[in-house]
Each structure stands twice: as C-alpha cells, then as structure tokens.
Amino acid sequence: MKIIVCIKQVPDAKDVRLDPETNTLAREGVQSIMNPYDQHALEEAVRLKEQLGGEVTVLSMGPPQAVDVLRQAISCGADHGVLVSDRAFAGADTWATSYTLAKAVHKIGDFDLILCGKQAIDGDTAQVGPGLAIQLDIPFVTCVQKVREASGTELVMERMMDDGYDVVAVSCPALLTVVKDLNEPRVPSLKGKMKAKKAEFKILSAEDIGADSSCIGLPGSPTQVVDVFPPPPRGERAILTGSIEEQIEQLVEKLAVYL
Amino acid sequence: MLIVDSELCIGCGVCEDNCAFGAIEVVDGCAVVSDACTLCGSCVDSCEVEALKIEGGEKSVQVDLDSWKGVWVYCEFRAGALAPVSLELLGAGRKLADARGVPLSAVLIGADTGESAEKLIGHGADTVYRIDNQALTYFTDESYGAVLTDLIKAHKPEIVLAGATAIxxxxxxxxxxxLGAGLTADCTQLDIRADDGALLQTRPAFGGNIMATIVCPSSRPQMSTVRPKVMQALDFDEARQGEIVDVAPDPASLQTKVRVLESVISEQDNVNIQESDILVAGGRGLDSEKGFKLIRELAASMDGAVAASRAVVDAGWIGYPHQVGQTGKTVAPKLYIACGISGAIQHVAGMQSSETIVAINRDEDAPIFDVADFGIVGDMFEILPLLISKIEGKRGS
Known part of the structure; x- marks a missing residue:
C-alpha cells in the first residue's frame, strides 16, 4: 500500500502567547514541532505499512526549515520525505494550500491512501484535508478514531461524530483525517534515528510542481486577513477569600443566575 | 510578495513590532522579510514612510460578484432532530440579511424532516430549501456536499453559514x-462592512491567543462555519411567514464512494459538550477515577455536562468526546467550572471564550486562575461536596 502522510511544522502551543505590551506574538524561544494530530496520522500509516506492506511518504509545505519534521517522520518509520517550499506560497489560505498539496501529490505519483491530521493546532481550520481530497477528486472521511479493517483496497473505520460515531467503509484511493484517539504514536527507534540522520529530501518549488501562479500564495487565496488583534482581556484574577464555607457561599451567590 | 523599498526604509523598526508572526527584522538599518511572512499587511499599514508594499497580482476577481444575492444557513438535521446551532445561525443570518437588504434562506438536508422546515421559518428563515430523501438518512460528505453545492450553484447566495460541528x-x-469559495472556520463574530457590503468574519487563531478578521474580496459565496453557543437564536414566532421549496436531488449526488454501515449514538454520557450551557470540567487534581465522580455529581447538581482535561481522558476516566482543549473540543458555555485543572495553554485554548469561568485548585499559582472570573484555592475533596450540597439546597428551595 502506498501511503502519503501530510504533516505540518507548527509552533509549540505552550510557547505561543501574545505580548500584552506590544500586541504581538512573543516569539523568544518558540520551539517548532510536528503538528500533534499529524503524529497520529503518521503512526497509522506506519502500522498499515507494517501490516500490508508498501511505503510511506511524508509531504510537508512550509519554509526550508520544515525538513526538520520530515526528518522526525523518517525516524518514526516513514520511508521518504518531500517538502514543497517557495516564497511564492506565502499568504496561502486553505484553498491555495489544498491546491499546492494536490499538485505536489501528483508529482509524487501513485498512491492508495492519504492520511492527514484532523487540523493543525496553529490554524485550527480542519479545511485542508477535505480540500485536498476535492482537488484530487477522491473520497474523504474526517475525524477517524479507529481503523477496524484494512486491506489493500478497502478500509472500514469509525469516524467521530458529535453524538457518537459512524462506521463507514471506503475503497482506495481515499483521504482520511484522524483524531488522537486513533493510536499512540511510537517514539523513534535508534535505527530510525540513524536513518533520519542520513535521509535526504526532495524540495519542490512552485515551478517543480507545475503550479499555476494565480492559484498559489496570496493571489490564489479566496480569503484574506484584514485585521489581527488580541482577544478582549478577561479582567483581573479574582480569588475569593474567607473560610472555605464562606467562599462557597459567595460562589453560589455569584452563580445564582446559572442555577 | 512583501517588498521593502530600501531607499525609503529608515530602519525605524515599527514594522518589526507590528508583525504578529515575527517575520520582519531590521538588519543594518533596513527591514528584511523572512519566510514566516503571511502577507497579512499589518506592517504595510504601520509604515509611516510607505517603504513596504504587497505585490504579486491580486486573484482575478469574479466579474459578477453582484449577481450573488441572499444569505443562506445550512441547517443541520441528524437522527431526527435539528442541531441547536442551526437556529442560532438563523438568528445571526437574519441580522446579516437585514443589513444587506436581502432574504434569508435555510437549507434542510436529510430524511423524515417532519415539521423542521416550519420551525426554521418560525426562527427567521424567509425560504427553506428542503431536500428530504431516504437516501440522505445518513450523513455522507459526498451526498450532502453534492446536494448543497448544486443548490448554491443554482441560486448563487452571497453568504453561506454552517455550524462548526462534526458534520x-x-x-x-x-x-x-x-466552488473555489473562501471559507473561514470557527467564526465567533460576523458583520457586514459598511462601505462594500462584504462579510467580515472574525475567528480566534493560535488557540485563541489572537483574533483575526477575514474577508473574501474576490469570490462568492463568502462562507463561514460558526461555533455553537456563540450566536443568539430568535424566539420562535408562529406568525412568521415563509416559503418551503422542496428540491429533488440529482440522483448522481446520492451515489457515494463512502458507505455508512452503522451510526452509533453513544449511550454513556450522550451529550455534545459544545452544546451545553454549563460545563463542569475535571483534571488531574481529582487524583483518581473515584475522585472524578465528584465532577459528575457537581454537573448533575446543576444540569450541566461533564468535561475533562487531556490528562483525565488519557487516564481513561472519561471518553475523548469530553476532552476540552487544543487536541479536544473548543467550548464556549455560559458557565465553565474547572476543578483540579492547572490551566496549561493547551486546555485554556479550548475554553477561554466561556462567558463565566470558575477555577477550583489547590495550587494558588496555577495558571487557570489567570482566566478565571472566580477562583477558590483549596482541597477538591473538601470543596466539591460542600459546593454540591449548597447548590442542591439553593435549587431545592
């Protein structure tokens, strides 16, 4: 089974915060990590490969330093890594990103399955996975929480819904987005780390993937950001005082409107 | 691409300070742009000497933007019921439609929808497009997607809203x-821009640490998903008049490659925490599954639902659908009571838009108190039983 896993390099959530003085993202010492959901997508791909044979290619779009997450993916069991990187991609929204990834997938060639994380923790949109499937004209299933059966040609899985889950079947090729209940990602093995160290990656530009310049980056994006601002402040921390009994008394008073 | 005119740039650094993404740095007296640039344009506006500009061709503007008219709401219907967010969106859509002077339409897709269409009219819709077909009993992305896409192409609404639910x-x-349309996820605010009637879509980014306002300048429809509990539904008005249009789906739309074998409604804790007004959330501070029972009791005492931090879900005390935070659900209830949750940014990202936040924790330095409106420092096993009995007493009286 040929599997492509889309992964994104994102700032580590615990480091990202807005500087209240300057109203900008404090960026001192912000670490970059592989998007957490994508780690589960990668793990599932490696498990399917171990079960059914085949190979796993990881695909990322981002600045040159995003090869770090490709390297990490190799250490966790991926076979190949491809990065699409070009200044012309700057300002891409989810439509332009889906288009760019679809072009890159065509360049990679045949595949049976594409796995993506449900969403990236920096953008939280959950739009690129379905968008990529539409661009490739293949069926997609979002929020997969369990793969029940997999053969080289068909998958049966559980997709998370708000009120439970649906059991669905789909024939390959297909695209799945996954949630973290799916599996427990492995830690890299020593052998994997050695392989990652030596790995080399294809870096593809807009021209390499044959992208139409009106469909990528800012010009290719139907949505545009017109303003960025901090959320309204929540006010001062208000810790109640007095004996526990008194504090609870006060709290119940304050919450009366909700009771 | 962001272009810096090195002749004009005076190296003042104002752009550097204005960049939310850390993509500009002043090097040797001139601004230098890195790959982190998202072309948001904040720096261009901030530059007093006009040394910065964004170049590289606007997306070709659809020639007929004005021929797209009307506000649409996709009204989710599943397992015999309308999702509450559908009615909230009709409330929001009504305001947008009135501001634009256009009609508000609802799209109802499903099987055996009963009186749902009438209900949508009573809550603000002028027209309901009803696609009621047995083949649409179960949701699939392909069938629901094809039906909605065909309708949008046929009627050309300028705005399409939908709930930011699983579906x-x-x-x-x-x-x-x-459709090649712009879509903004998880909007928390929607407005019409006065000068050109464009939809201003505001959403949290970076886990709620920053808000962004987004427009779709050159394409239609303008599409948004909106979180449950953010918008206000209109009261049901039986006297409201509207038109119900039954639409037969194209048989090709009903052919899907994904087959639903079974739809399982969760028996235990069958509640969508995103739709609850009151959430009581428990964290590691409850010590054990037994301790976590206090969370269920407190929630029951105030007719709320149970939520949890990641640690609790990982420990198996409650299922993943109850997890709040960056890798769980984002919630915005009227009241959120966090018990024994330290308040790591990953958790706070999922609940900081709640109307009122109460934190109960034994560590007074826990960051959860920074977002709390009311906090109590102390032992969970002393506080919670007392709180439960006080609330029961108050509600009983």
Whole structure:
C-alpha cells in the first residue's frame, strides 16, 4: 500500500502567547514541532505499512526549515520525505494550500491512501484535508478514531461524530483525517534515528510542481486577513477569600443566575 | 510578495513590532522579510514612510460578484432532530440579511424532516430549501456536499453559514473547495462592512491567543462555519411567514464512494459538550477515577455536562468526546467550572471564550486562575461536596 502522510511544522502551543505590551506574538524561544494530530496520522500509516506492506511518504509545505519534521517522520518509520517550499506560497489560505498539496501529490505519483491530521493546532481550520481530497477528486472521511479493517483496497473505520460515531467503509484511493484517539504514536527507534540522520529530501518549488501562479500564495487565496488583534482581556484574577464555607457561599451567590 | 523599498526604509523598526508572526527584522538599518511572512499587511499599514508594499497580482476577481444575492444557513438535521446551532445561525443570518437588504434562506438536508422546515421559518428563515430523501438518512460528505453545492450553484447566495460541528466542519470545506469559495472556520463574530457590503468574519487563531478578521474580496459565496453557543437564536414566532421549496436531488449526488454501515449514538454520557450551557470540567487534581465522580455529581447538581482535561481522558476516566482543549473540543458555555485543572495553554485554548469561568485548585499559582472570573484555592475533596450540597439546597428551595 502506498501511503502519503501530510504533516505540518507548527509552533509549540505552550510557547505561543501574545505580548500584552506590544500586541504581538512573543516569539523568544518558540520551539517548532510536528503538528500533534499529524503524529497520529503518521503512526497509522506506519502500522498499515507494517501490516500490508508498501511505503510511506511524508509531504510537508512550509519554509526550508520544515525538513526538520520530515526528518522526525523518517525516524518514526516513514520511508521518504518531500517538502514543497517557495516564497511564492506565502499568504496561502486553505484553498491555495489544498491546491499546492494536490499538485505536489501528483508529482509524487501513485498512491492508495492519504492520511492527514484532523487540523493543525496553529490554524485550527480542519479545511485542508477535505480540500485536498476535492482537488484530487477522491473520497474523504474526517475525524477517524479507529481503523477496524484494512486491506489493500478497502478500509472500514469509525469516524467521530458529535453524538457518537459512524462506521463507514471506503475503497482506495481515499483521504482520511484522524483524531488522537486513533493510536499512540511510537517514539523513534535508534535505527530510525540513524536513518533520519542520513535521509535526504526532495524540495519542490512552485515551478517543480507545475503550479499555476494565480492559484498559489496570496493571489490564489479566496480569503484574506484584514485585521489581527488580541482577544478582549478577561479582567483581573479574582480569588475569593474567607473560610472555605464562606467562599462557597459567595460562589453560589455569584452563580445564582446559572442555577 | 512583501517588498521593502530600501531607499525609503529608515530602519525605524515599527514594522518589526507590528508583525504578529515575527517575520520582519531590521538588519543594518533596513527591514528584511523572512519566510514566516503571511502577507497579512499589518506592517504595510504601520509604515509611516510607505517603504513596504504587497505585490504579486491580486486573484482575478469574479466579474459578477453582484449577481450573488441572499444569505443562506445550512441547517443541520441528524437522527431526527435539528442541531441547536442551526437556529442560532438563523438568528445571526437574519441580522446579516437585514443589513444587506436581502432574504434569508435555510437549507434542510436529510430524511423524515417532519415539521423542521416550519420551525426554521418560525426562527427567521424567509425560504427553506428542503431536500428530504431516504437516501440522505445518513450523513455522507459526498451526498450532502453534492446536494448543497448544486443548490448554491443554482441560486448563487452571497453568504453561506454552517455550524462548526462534526458534520459542518467535515463537508463544508469540501463544498467551499469545489466552488473555489473562501471559507473561514470557527467564526465567533460576523458583520457586514459598511462601505462594500462584504462579510467580515472574525475567528480566534493560535488557540485563541489572537483574533483575526477575514474577508473574501474576490469570490462568492463568502462562507463561514460558526461555533455553537456563540450566536443568539430568535424566539420562535408562529406568525412568521415563509416559503418551503422542496428540491429533488440529482440522483448522481446520492451515489457515494463512502458507505455508512452503522451510526452509533453513544449511550454513556450522550451529550455534545459544545452544546451545553454549563460545563463542569475535571483534571488531574481529582487524583483518581473515584475522585472524578465528584465532577459528575457537581454537573448533575446543576444540569450541566461533564468535561475533562487531556490528562483525565488519557487516564481513561472519561471518553475523548469530553476532552476540552487544543487536541479536544473548543467550548464556549455560559458557565465553565474547572476543578483540579492547572490551566496549561493547551486546555485554556479550548475554553477561554466561556462567558463565566470558575477555577477550583489547590495550587494558588496555577495558571487557570489567570482566566478565571472566580477562583477558590483549596482541597477538591473538601470543596466539591460542600459546593454540591449548597447548590442542591439553593435549587431545592
């Protein structure tokens, strides 16, 4: 089974915060990590490969330093890594990103399955996975929480819904987005780390993937950001005082409107 | 691409300070742009000497933007019921439609929808497009997506709203992508821009640490998903008049490659925490599954639902659908009571938009108190039983 896993390099959530003085993202010492959901997508791909044979290619779009997450993916069991990187991609929204990834997938060639994380923790949109499937004209299933059966040609899985889950079947090729209940990602093995160290990656530009310049980056994006601002402040921390009994008394008073 | 005119740039650094993404740095007296640039344009506005500009061709503007008219709401219907967010969106859509002077339409897709269409009219819709077909009993991205896409192409609404639910967040991105339309996820605020009637879509980014306002300048429809509990539904008005239009789906739309074998409604804790007004959330501070029972009791005492931090879900005390935070659900209830939750940014990202936040924790330095409106420092096992009995007493009286 040929599997492509889309992964994104994102700032580590615990480091990202807005500087209240300057109203900008404090960026001192912000670490970059592989998007957490994508780690589960990668793990599932490696498990399917171990079960059914085949190979796993990881695909990322981002600045040159995003090869770090490709390297990490190799250490966790991926076979190949491809990065699409070009200044012309700057300002891409989810439509332009889906288009760019679809072009890159065509360049990679045949595949049976594409796995993506449900969403990236920096953008939280959950739009690129379905968008990529539409661009490739293949069926997609979002929020997969369990793969029940997999053969080289068909998958049966559980997709998370708000009120439970649906059991669905789909024939390959297909695209799945996954949630973290799916599996427990492995830690890299020593052998994997050695392989990652030596790995080399294809870096593809807009021209390499044959992208139409009106469909990528800012010009290719139907949505545009017109303003960025901090959320309204929540006010001062208000810790109640007095004996526990008194504090609870006060709290119940304050919450009366909700009771 | 962001262009810096090195002749004009005076190296003042104002742009550097204005960049939310850390993509500009002043090097040797001149601004230098890195790959982190998202072309948001904040720096261009901030530059007093006009040394910065964004170049590289605007997306070709659709020639007929004005021929797209009307506000639409996709009204989710599943397992015999309308999702509450559908009615909230009709409330929001009504305001947008009135501001634009256009009609508000609802799209109802499903099987055996009963009186749902009438209900949608009573809550603000002028027209309901009803696609009621047995083949649509189960949701699939393909069938629901094809039906909605065909309708949008036929009627050309300027705005399409949908709930940011499991269903909305799954198939709406596919619809937007196939239409080439702009879609903004998880909006918390929607307005009409006075000068050109464009939809201003505001959403949290970076886990709620920053808000962004987004427009779709050159394409239609303008599409948004909106979180449950953010917008206000209109009261049901039986006297409201509207038109119900039954639409027969194209048989080709009903052919899907994904087959639903079974739809399992969760028996235990069958509640969508995103739709609850009151959430009581427990964290590691409850010590054990037994301790976590206090959370269930407190929630029951105030007719709330149970939520949890990641640690609790990982420990198996409650299922993943109850997890709040960056890798769980984002919630915005009227009241959120966090018990024994330290308040790591990953958790706070999922609940900081709640109307009122109460934190109970034994560590007074826990960051959860920074977002709390009311906090109590102390032992969970002393506080919670007392609180439960006080609330029961108050509600009983």
């Amino acid at each position: 909305g967040r799954s198939f709406i991105p596919g619809v937007a992508n196939s």
